[in-house]
Amino acid sequence: MTAAATTMASPLPTDTTASAPTGLWQIAWRQLRRNRLAMVCLWILAAYTVVWVYAEGVFWNAHLRGVTPTYKISHYDIRNQPPSLAHLLGTNYAGRDNFGQVVQGTRIAYEIGLLTSLIVIPLGFVLGALAGYFGRKIDTAIVYLYSVVDSIPGILLIMAIAYVVRGAIDRSPLFQNVTRYIDSGLLAICFGMGFTGWVSLCRLIRGEYFKHRERQYVLAARALGAGDLSIMFRHILPNVAHLVIINFSLRFPGLILTEAVLSYLGVGVSDEPSWGTIINDAKQRLWLGNWWELAGATIAMFFLVLALNLFGDALRDALDPKLRTAEAKTG
Amino acid sequence: MGAYIIRRLLSVVPITLGVLLITFFLFRVIGGNPAYRIAGKNATPARIQQISHERGYDKPLFLNLQQFPHSLFDAQFPRLCGQLMRLDLGESLSTKQRVSTMLRQGFFPSLCLTVPMFMLELALAITIALFAAYFRGSWIDRGLVIVSVMAMSISALVYIMVAQYWLASEWRLFPVWGFESPYYLVLPVLIGVVAGVGGSVRFYRTVMLDEMYQDYIRTARAKGVSQPAILFRHVLRNAMIPILTNVIIAIPFLYTGALLLENFFGIPGLGRMTVTALFNGDEDVIFADVFIGSILFVIANVITDIAYTWADPRIRLK
Numbered sequence: 001m002t003a004a005a006t007t008m009a010s011p012l013p014t015d016t017t018a019s020a021p022t023g024l025w026q027i028a029w030r031q032l033r034r035n036r037l038a039m040v041c042l043w044i045l046a047a048y049t050v051v052w053v054y055a056e057g058v059f060w061n062a063h064l065r066g067v068t069p070t071y072k073i074s075h076y077d078i079r080n081q082p083p084s085l086a087h088l089l090g091t092n093y094a095g096r097d098n099f100g101q102v103v104q105g106t107r108i109a110y111e112i113g114l115l116t117s118l119i120v121i122p123l124g125f126v127l128g129a130l131a132g133y134f135g136r137k138i139d140t141a142i143v144y145l146y147s148v149v150d151s152i153p154g155i156l157l158i159m160a161i162a163y164v165v166r167g168a169i170d171r172s173p174l175f176q177n178v179t180r181y182i183d184s185g186l187l188a189i190c191f192g193m194g195f196t197g198w199v200s201l202c203r204l205i206r207g208e209y210f211k212h213r214e215r216q217y218v219l220a221a222r223a224l225g226a227g228d229l230s231i232m233f234r235h236i237l238p239n240v241a242h243l244v245i246i247n248f249s250l251r252f253p254g255l256i257l258t259e260a261v262l263s264y265l266g267v268g269v270s271d272e273p274s275w276g277t278i279i280n281d282a283k284q285r286l287w288l289g290n291w292w293e294l295a296g297a298t299i300a301m302f303f304l305v306l307a308l309n310l311f312g313d314a315l316r317d318a319l320d321p322k323l324r325t326a327e328a329k330t331g
Numbered sequence: 332m333g334a335y336i337i338r339r340l341l342s343v344v345p346i347t348l349g350v351l352l353i354t355f356f357l358f359r360v361i362g363g364n365p366a367y368r369i370a371g372k373n374a375t376p377a378r379i380q381q382i383s384h385e386r387g388y389d390k391p392l393f394l395n396l397q398q399f400p401h402s403l404f405d406a407q408f409p410r411l412c413g414q415l416m417r418l419d420l421g422e423s424l425s426t427k428q429r430v431s432t433m434l435r436q437g438f439f440p441s442l443c444l445t446v447p448m449f450m451l452e453l454a455l456a457i458t459i460a461l462f463a464a465y466f467r468g469s470w471i472d473r474g475l476v477i478v479s480v481m482a483m484s485i486s487a488l489v490y491i492m493v494a495q496y497w498l499a500s501e502w503r504l505f506p507v508w509g510f511e512s513p514y515y516l517v518l519p520v521l522i523g524v525v526a527g528v529g530g531s532v533r534f535y536r537t538v539m540l541d542e543m544y545q546d547y548i549r550t551a552r553a554k555g556v557s558q559p560a561i562l563f564r565h566v567l568r569n570a571m572i573p574i575l576t577n578v579i580i581a582i583p584f585l586y587t588g589a590l591l592l593e594n595f596f597g598i599p600g601l602g603r604m605t606v607t608a609l610f611n612g613d614e615d616v617i618f619a620d621v622f623i624g625s626i627l628f629v630i631a632n633v634i635t636d637i638a639y640t641w642a643d644p645r646i647r648l649k
């Protein structure tokens with residue numbers, strides 16, 4: 001593993017004076033630390049994560065005690081108020097504090113990122129590894145599978161999956177325990193984005209396994225009698241795992257933006273305040289001049305997506321500089 | 332090369348079959364009997380049965396094993412494939428129109444919107460990317476990259492809502508809604524370009540920078556070729572492969588239109604039609620959409636391959 005790590009890291013400018021950093025992750029961290037923009041983004045992401053944990057706390061606290069969470073309680077006497085000290089981002093049509101809604105939106109955004117990745121990462125990684133490692137018929141079958149998924153317009157397939165899965169979830173008694181805690185609309189769009197999003201990861205991992213299966217360390221492991229599964233997941237996996245992290249950090253912002261579009265098109269989160277639903281609700285009152293509802297969610301979304309995009313780029317450059325062009329060329 | 336192209340075009344069969352299978356699986360297997368969606372919430376069991384029988388939903392899904400030899404393929408999926416193979420796209424449940432007529436009507440407004448948007452965005456993105464590549468590493472380049480990333484971090488919804496509210500409604504610079512003259516398309520096209528150009532700039536810049544550091548560029552510079560000539564004759568030409576891949580693959584998706592823009596600006600295109608169809612359980616429209624889409628996708632892939640040989644004579648198709 002170390003041999004492969006050093007060859008991968010070789011294009012990086014290595015510091016010759018200080019104690020030589022060892023391993024891919026230390027080298028990458030060193031480079032990231034020097035990148036001021038990446039560090040600012042990391043702090044922004046840390047702040048959002050704190051907000052997310054807080055929002056989960058609010059949600060679970062209310063849920064486990066069986067009461068209506070504060071962000072869902074309507075106050076009809078203070079509807080549609082502009083920003084003030086008591087309500088930093090004003091209030092919405094039901095007199096709910098818009099800031100509280102935006103905070104909960106952070107929770108939904110993170111949940112979407114995590115739930116979708118629970119589908120994308122295992123599916124994309126395992127299929128990509130199988131295709132790249134075994135080649136031949138397995139490869140042909142998997143490439144066929146993702147070509148088919150690719151040839152359906154993405155947003156249409158996501159919508160179709162989300163729409164149909166939503167109906168199935170609502171009907172099925174199996175999901176009743178789940179939908180008590182997770183909005184069924186949210187679950188449905190995660191299915192939709194998960195079963196379309198694995199393609200890019202699969203392609204990436206497949207390409208890497210193709211390269212790695214001929215590397216010397218793999219040949220050595222095979223000569224020592226290691227089985228295919230052990231080579232795939234114990235030997236090659238640690239050498240390509242960083243790609244999963246890069247792929248995640250670059251996919252996450254896209255998921256947040258897609259959620260907003262899906263909410264507008266009517267297949268989004270239904271019962272919780274996501275940024276998409278907030279923006280969507282704000283649409284109706286923008287015509288009355290209520291700009292604050294739109295502004296709150298937009299700004300929250302903007303900084304998270306921006307920080308993720310920039311940090312993802314920096315992370316990719318630090319972990320695997322060759323990847324940038326590889327990604328650009330395969331699209 | 333001819334044999335290669337024919338072989339590649341033949342892949343339309345398995346791809347289309349796969350696409351239909353996925354769509355079929357979604358709508359008939361996971362989604363359950365569509366008759367329930369068609370009949371509405373208060374339908375009697377008899378009505379459900381009647382619809383199921385009329386539209387063949389009571390038949391087996393994939394193979395009719397009960398009537399084994401003579402009508403094995405008298406099942407839902409083979410019938411669907413057979414129908415589409417005869418280029419019979421079926422009939423919309425909600426409007427009772429032929430789907431082919433609906434597609435023909437929606438095609439033009441969609442393309443009116445997406446084609447200018449696509450062209451403008453491409454031209455603008457490549458120009459800005461060349462500009463950034465020319466000033467690589469300087470503050471101009473870095474500024475352009477940051478602005479691009481910022482532009483792609485704002486939701487398309489927000490662009491549309493803000494522009495529609497301020498530019499069209501408050502300042503009355505553009506019409507707010509409708510599809511009556513080319514002027515109605517100006518604002519949607521502009522919004523589409525602004526919302527999309529950031530991502531493209533970033534992509535094309537990466538592609539061009541990659542070429543910038545190649546040996547042949549250094550050679551060209553050493554023998555005294557001017558910077559603009561290097562950019563346009565060498566970099567752009569060699570960056571053509573990834574650019575072409577990106578551009579041609581996007582073309583088949585132009586026909587599905589821009590869902591959001593069509594909805595917000597009341598353009599009666601295919602995007603709106605598809606969304607409406609999805610919510611009305613109008614399967615025939617969806618099947619027709621993905622069927623045509625997948626065929627166009629395969630064709631675009633073949634065209635990409637042919638374009639490669641034009642962009643880079645070293646590439647031979649076999």
